Amino acid sequence: MSPLFLVYHQDYLTSYYTSTVECPARVKAIHAKLSNRFPIVEAQPAKREDILRVHTSAMVERVELESRETYETALLAAGGAIRASDEAMRGIPTFGLVRPPGHHAGPDRYWGYCFFNNIAVAITRLMANGTIASAVVIDLDLHDGDGTEAIFRDNPAVNIINVRAKTRTAFLEFLGQELGKSSGTDLLGISAGFDTYVRDWGGILGTEDYRAIGSNIRKAAHRLCQDRCFAVLEGGYYLPDLGKNVLAFCEGLAGL
Numbered sequence: 001m002s003p004l005f006l007v008y009h010q011d012y013l014t015s016y017y018t019s020t021v022e023c024p025a026r027v028k029a030i031h032a033k034l035s036n037r038f039p040i041v042e043a044q045p046a047k048r049e050d051i052l053r054v055h056t057s058a059m060v061e062r063v064e065l066e067s068r069e070t071y072e073t074a075l076l077a078a079g080g081a082i083r084a085s086d087e088a089m090r091g092i093p094t095f096g097l098v099r100p101p102g103h104h105a106g107p108d109r110y111w112g113y114c115f116f117n118n119i120a121v122a123i124t125r126l127m128a129n130g131t132i133a134s135a136v137v138i139d140l141d142l143h144d145g146d147g148t149e150a151i152f153r154d155n156p157a158v159n160i161i162n163v164r165a166k167t168r169t170a171f172l173e174f175l176g177q178e179l180g181k182s183s184g185t186d187l188l189g190i191s192a193g194f195d196t197y198v199r200d201w202g203g204i205l206g207t208e209d210y211r212a213i214g215s216n217i218r219k220a221a222h223r224l225c226q227d228r229c230f231a232v233l234e235g236g237y238y239l240p241d242l243g244k245n246v247l248a249f250c251e252g253l254a255g256l
Ligand SMILES: [Zn+2]
Pocket: 141, 142, 143, 193, 195, 234, 235, 236
């Protein structure tokens, strides 16, 4: 059995109207580094009913009006998170190499290069079908997962940890403390942003830090929820090193 699965679909390379920094080259760079390292599971589009558990029908219609490419790629990203969460439930850590990102998409509002909240769609589906009763979401991105917070605001069964820090040491310490404080849960979901990188906007974390973070999350998943852990790509815009940073994180998560 592989120590980690990668969920991917070539249609994540679709060009649709968004910020120029949130470009197909992001997933291309990551895929180039990871595709011969871990087995790939192909994503399927999410069903509209999966999306409607977390977003209003009015918002879904607004995304449809952006363009057909936007809507279909956003459905495929949410479907990638769903597939990653299903693999995680078998005890295999899984990374959803998806695009567009999702953590800024709230119940009736989307922004920040996000359309549907991929990680929230996946967790809400597992709760709705009775597979899990609780989850912890750890958001590693430079920016707050405000959409995820808004979606789960009234749901005490989902605990959201936004890791925010101005320095490398503070980031790693905060994450360690929060993981240590967490008690048993059914599933760990990671909003994996890499814009905290030293050469990216955040300017604090190095490649080996991502490996250590992946490894610490793996250990926490072992202790808290029988190794059930999935990560979904959020931000990360420094293309020359994005692939090696995600690889380091995944190797840590896989226990390699
Ligand atoms: Zn970000």
